[in-house]
Amino acid sequence: MDFKDMKINEEKAVLENKERVAKDFWRQKYHVQGIVGLINDPNGFTQFKGKYHMFYQWNPLGVDHKNKTWGHSVSDDLLHWERCETALRPDTWYSKNGVYSGSGIVIDGELYLFYTGNVKDDEGNRESYQCLAVSEDGEHFERWEPSIVNQPDGYTRDIRDPKIWEKDGKYYAVLGIQSEKLEGKVVLYSSENIKDWKFKGEIAGANHGKLKDFGFMWECPDYFQLKDEKTGEIVDLLVVSPQGLEPEGDLYQNKYQTGYFFGKLDYAKPEFEITSDFVEIDRGHDFYAPQSMEDDKGRRLIVGWMGVPEEEDFPMTKNGWIHSLTLPRELKVIDGKLYQLPIKEMETIRGEKIEFSSKVKGTEKVGTGTTYELNAKFKNITGNVGLKLRVGKESETILKLDYADKKFVLDRTKGEQVDKSLRKVALDNVNELELTVFVDNSSIEVFINGGKEVFSSKILPKFGADGIEVFADNETDVEIVKWEWK
Numbered sequence: 001m002d003f004k005d006m007k008i009n010e011e012k013a014v015l016e017n018k019e020r021v022a023k024d025f026w027r028q029k030y031h032v033q034g035i036v037g038l039i040n041d042p043n044g045f046t047q048f049k050g051k052y053h054m055f056y057q058w059n060p061l062g063v064d065h066k067n068k069t070w071g072h073s074v075s076d077d078l079l080h081w082e083r084c085e086t087a088l089r090p091d092t093w094y095s096k097n098g099v100y101s102g103s104g105i106v107i108d109g110e111l112y113l114f115y116t117g118n119v120k121d122d123e124g125n126r127e128s129y130q131c132l133a134v135s136e137d138g139e140h141f142e143r144w145e146p147s148i149v150n151q152p153d154g155y156t157r158d159i160r161d162p163k164i165w166e167k168d169g170k171y172y173a174v175l176g177i178q179s180e181k182l183e184g185k186v187v188l189y190s191s192e193n194i195k196d197w198k199f200k201g202e203i204a205g206a207n208h209g210k211l212k213d214f215g216f217m218w219e220c221p222d223y224f225q226l227k228d229e230k231t232g233e234i235v236d237l238l239v240v241s242p243q244g245l246e247p248e249g250d251l252y253q254n255k256y257q258t259g260y261f262f263g264k265l266d267y268a269k270p271e272f273e274i275t276s277d278f279v280e281i282d283r284g285h286d287f288y289a290p291q292s293m294e295d296d297k298g299r300r301l302i303v304g305w306m307g308v309p310e311e312e313d314f315p316m317t318k319n320g321w322i323h324s325l326t327l328p329r330e331l332k333v334i335d336g337k338l339y340q341l342p343i344k345e346m347e348t349i350r351g352e353k354i355e356f357s358s359k360v361k362g363t364e365k366v367g368t369g370t371t372y373e374l375n376a377k378f379k380n381i382t383g384n385v386g387l388k389l390r391v392g393k394e395s396e397t398i399l400k401l402d403y404a405d406k407k408f409v410l411d412r413t414k415g416e417q418v419d420k421s422l423r424k425v426a427l428d429n430v431n432e433l434e435l436t437v438f439v440d441n442s443s444i445e446v447f448i449n450g451g452k453e454v455f456s457s458k459i460l461p462k463f464g465a466d467g468i469e470v471f472a473d474n475e476t477d478v479e480i481v482k483w484e485w486k
């Protein structure tokens, strides 16, 4: 295919497939997804002229990782998204094999996108270009020739995913990169005028500082600061998606991971002085390459891709689509710990409500539903407790507190997914448990104990599986509120 035909081919693919895709009962209700085809990373998450803008890696032509464009949707409330014209297509010489991930920034009333142009020759050799595109209206983008061509000395051409920010009148960007020794790293670039960029140095990575082997490539870095709500201290976070970590107990169970380090960015050195362990942001099966932004309400919001590279074995591909983004969440640091909270806007889609309050021993029915929010509080726990959701037709998703193991377990093994593994996290207190759960047609997002841990996983219930049940091995006080989504 000539890369110049991309727009025509995209429009044809959308027309041919959109009805078939829309009919799929696994299509999501309140998650960003492609109208057809495959999506992955969130890109260019910004607020511009009063609207939230979400771009995303989008292959309109198939359900594989090819033909990456920047799909584009806008929203007033982060929940109802309206699709816009595709922002960037692989139709320039410097992005002909994919307009890869990047970020956005608003400067003097214009929206700038900073992204990676991916080019491969016939032998598969890669070239990587970091490029800008500018828009006055937030819909049509003028593309500039590359600002950064390939890699600095000592690295391979795996350099991508610029995340941009402004500080004291200068622009900075972190990029994911691979060293010639095949170690994942993050590098810092800076610019005075947004167009010309200078390499400042490597700020973190595998075999850098006190970190040992830590993967062969780090993708989609993000850097930001948060104010600790308890101590008032400003803390720096570096979020990365390293590739090549081996599973360790309950950790690193997905093909690739995403996590964060606390630390301090020293711009002069430059160095991100890491002061914590690497902590996985999400404990579920499907979370990768998140991107954050601060909105006009002063909230640090983060959205992830609800998927993982090289894990594409899902039955909706037969219906012409795959993947969505996660719901946006708010990040907070309280007393040195990162919390993730559902955004306030979730309350605006609450519809019909059911309440359940009882001492439970055994299993009890709570109600039915396929797309909803549910809050469950368990008190005086002395054995296993939990919820069974999307129950029916031999499928169910189980959220269980394993009392003896002191762990929370997400079990989606009974459904149409191919992967049959569990995801777990250790809890410090198992006498009480609070779960806030968002169930969409093919996903579940679970916020545990006020956002101390989050699990995001795709689920593939059989058609019509809508039961909601609560269970407890020993008598336990349970209070549940469930709101069907409007």
Ligand code: FRU
Residues within 6 Å of the ligand: 040, 041, 057, 068, 100, 101, 102, 116, 160, 161, 219, 220, 288, 289, 309
């Ligand atoms: C992460 C990633 C990025 C890249 C993009 C391509 O999922 O591999 O590093 O820019 O996806 O779609």
